[in-house]
Amino acid sequence: MPFRRIQSKLLKDRAMRRSPLLHSHLPETLPYHPDVLKRMLDRHAVVFVKPDLGSQGRGIVRLKRIKHGGVHISWGLSSRRVNRKYMVRALHQRLRPYQPYLVQQGLQLTKYHHRLMDIRVFLQKPGSKWLISGKVVRVGAAGRFVTNYSQGGRPVHLSKVLDSIYRHDQQRTEAAIQKIDQLAYHAAAALSGKFRGIRVLGIDIALDRTGRIWIIEANTRPGTQLFKQLKDQSMYRTIVARYQRIKYMNRIHRRK
Template identity: 80%
Template structure:
């Protein structure tokens, strides 16, 4: 392929964290260790344990504190509650041996029609500058805590979702879109300055209930299915045109 792929979530997080412009938009992310997990659960009501080199939302486990010192452990559509002292044992039953994992702070993300959402910003660099080729909201399937298309997520136009969330306030909608664009561009700059050869990025951005914007993850080989599924094909066509331009420059 005519562009570089970087799998490690931890390496991408560290590269973005070097930028003071976006550092405060990154949830706490650490290499997995039982001690780290316990400490982070003391600080955050919810944490996620993710494969460092996973994709499509596979293998992610959510741990959430309950009111009575128990821990709710969720994976896929499954859930169980365990006593805190048995948490690590229960978690390790869900993890693959010899695979590296990260622990990430859980966020209180806003919802759309009672479904979890995030924003996929698709960036490409066919020339010397990064361009946003498309933005779409990923709406998670019922009962799931991930929004990936492969896990039943569906695409909805960004304006439509923000208009609903912000109760038809056009100024707040436009301000949020501008903030999302700004953060995505800063993330792309931070990643491409550290890892030469990256020309395509899918930045997953979450909005919490207070309106704060977060970078959940950055992908160096994002899928195009979300944009292809939209009735309006203009963003998908832009993405494919930019792919051709990237390939042409590398010949």
Template identity: 45%
Template structure:
């Protein structure tokens, strides 16, 4: 049984180290969604048990009205019809969250986030893989199954911080530290041996926690020319017995 997004969010937000890195997230209701749209320029509406970027709806403020997107489908709605547009994309049997949208940094003009693959083959959490996930053109999700592709994280951070190696190293360390804390926090209440942590960097250089996935996919790491990470992941899987 997968652990719902809201359960993990509530567990993480209790941790004072993680709390500043979590975007505002609530169970979705019509009134809550409208309030968040008054506060933020965009919101994301996600199924509590969704994976692979499936079913995610982005609502973005326009000068007049809203752009509501799900996958490759797009609707323009006014303030009075935006909830109807959102409902048209929702699956009735799923519970949804509404989350603050982030103004993410870009790599060569395209949004990206960071996938950290953590495993606990023995008694200690370790990072088996870290890579940037670069979205396909015109996509607002970076997932592998939605056309996202892997880039070496160092390469993307060097581009982002304009060859400032000390900033790259500091960011890299922060990503590692946060990821280990996330794994330990989620593991307190759930018996898990793998975790996929998705982080993002906004326009101000702040690191945000997008999601922690208790059943992470590893195919992203097969796209890297250096196969060290995917070999480590597969060796640890054998050790864990997955």
């Protein structure tokens, strides 16, 4: 079952969190409940409320502590300020009833040209080993706190962005790329160890302002549009070729 999809962000987070190598690189993430939200906002200046089964950055709400007991609530390109005692009521106006949500620690992320960014690592398993088929930076659209392509994010080559962030320090750039690869492979091992049949993964990785590397979430059916939009099509061609290999291996398996 090479294209098995695991929708729940919480299930994937728990699978990765079992790994001692990944635990310190995962932001605090808990099932949503009003009391959980309040405790999380006590611990963190910013939190995100996300649909547990959501995708493409849709339905995410950001809550940020502000002075004098206020909370700044943002969704899409809209926002409002409320008193903290009315926070839950205001939030629930943005959430869909009867759908599961999670609360995730917000991070002080590094920006690229004053816009939020993260890194999509695309992994595939056409044989017995996971392979990184591509890495690209997703730069968010102006005014948005998500970087998804469907929400206006644009792709930029990873080396170009890291070279800018680390001020042309090649040693730091290479060390960061090595760490990103290491975390992506560990995440793939943790997820495929828990959920048999996963063959494709998109691991979303972010850098905070201190240089710490975080795994934001994992996607078991990642899109390829980011790579297709790059002028250099080599990573996109690799992804397509490996998809074909996975499909071929699946046909062989079914015949047995």
